[in-house]
Amino acid sequence: MRWVFEPGFFSSHPVHVAFVVGSIVAVVSAVVGVFTVMRGQSFAGHSLADVSTAGGSGAFLVGVNPLFGFVAGGVAGAGAMEMIGVHRARGRDLATGVVLGASIGLAALFLYLGTTRSATTGASQQILFGSIFSTTSSTLWIVALFSSLCLGIMATIHRPLLLSSVSTDIAAARGVSVRVVGLLYMFALALAVGLSSLAIGAILSTALLIGPPAIALRLTKRIGWTMVAACSTGVVATLLGVLLAYDSYYWSSSHAYWPVSFFIVVIIFAGYLCTELPLVRALTTSRTDTAMVSAAPAAVDP
């Protein structure tokens, strides 16, 4: 065992916090991300991290708690994307791109004004590469609060959301207000992304949002199993990444930690590549591809 768990691994406080925060964020990201992948909104999911950053740096500039700026920026950006969003995926990505470009521009301005006035640098870097190990116990409560809010929204809208993600036409015919559901979903996405990019950095935020659900959707088409597979893939990748990052201190004589984000991303990407293997695809595609489509209308039946 000593070869796997280097000394002090289980007694290290940062490791405990990283385990807890990482698992919560991985689960929330996976639950929200399954729909992000199904709806083809990966670009929005990634962009919201940058959009939140603009809100965070704006709040920092006016002296408000950056967390509120983060959430407010993300929610405002999500609203803007959904409002100008076009129904076709192409137009939607375009709208996302416009919001993204405008908000990175704003972030550049806020950071410029912030650094010239108060000489604090590194804020953008910290957000982009923010580390799971730098999370403190106090942010744990905020993470828990926003996670439950996000999961609450998802639990409320999951049936109409699933239906409108599979087919907007069927959803509309059954009386689902597709736009309201889409807007609520974007708010949940903004919460999840803002939260995770603040807690573990923007890179990992996108990786955990898209990677595990993409893997899960390759393996199974049933929504329940997809959720279970996505959550467990995300949690396992996170915990394994934390372990490897901790161990990496002992790998070279220079004694420098390798970034956690690197390990988690590599594990997730390797997992995704595995689903491309002929063997895996032969095992998974033999099952009915229509399972989710046929299950979805049944799911909203009274």
Next chain:
Amino acid sequence: MFAGFMINAWTVATIVAVIAGVVGFFVVLRGSAFPAHAIPNGAFAGAAGASLIGVNTLAGLGVFSVLAALAIGALGRRGRHDVVTALALVVMLALGALFLSQTTEYEPEIFSLLFGEILGVASNELLPVVVLGVVCLGAVVFLYRPLVLSSVVPEVGEARGVDNQRIEMAFLVVVALATAMTVPVVGALLIFSLMIGPPAAARSFTDRPPLAILLSVGIALATVWAAIALSFETDWPIGFFVGAMSAACYGLGRGWAAWRRNRAVPPESELGAVLVGA
């Protein structure tokens, strides 16, 4: 504003606007906004890696962005590549984080890679931009017909012997080349905004591709020139002005399209009635 040290900024901005206007038209037409964002953003890892092993950073940027384009093209299926793009982006960013953690020299340059330092362009940085610009424009001219066909009506393109998958690959490589060499000069943000806003606006004004491309280049030029002038006057970052004005262009285009649609309904239906009647 037109002093000697500003000449390079004006020159490079003009070249970049032309490239972004032309390549961006196809980015908008094909719905490739995500790859256009991911490739230059992730390519910074190449620069970080190159500086780690002591190679020219431009080479690192080029290699990484072309590799990313090829990976996205190869793993994406049937035109749906948003998941693959996201994964390629995070893999590159994570590699960048790893490279940065192994060195202490490179960090201040991240900010300039993302936001650019167009007002401090050196003369020897101009040549690669010019060469790459010519290569990209040449590639677009060469690929023009199959590119338009496979973007607008992929099925017709297929029937006429256009290999959509191969065109997609070639186009992503063009995007990679267009962005990689311009990123150190103008930043990932500026090139991305220029590739989305002006072409999207141009498409709202006209449906004819050649005209739309010209218009897109014109709007991009106007945007970037105004941004430099405003940035010079106010000392605010140029990326802010480009981002804001690109969004404004897009808004104007959408507004114009909606207005025209509302007005155009009666004549169009009349025409339809005439045609049906005839």
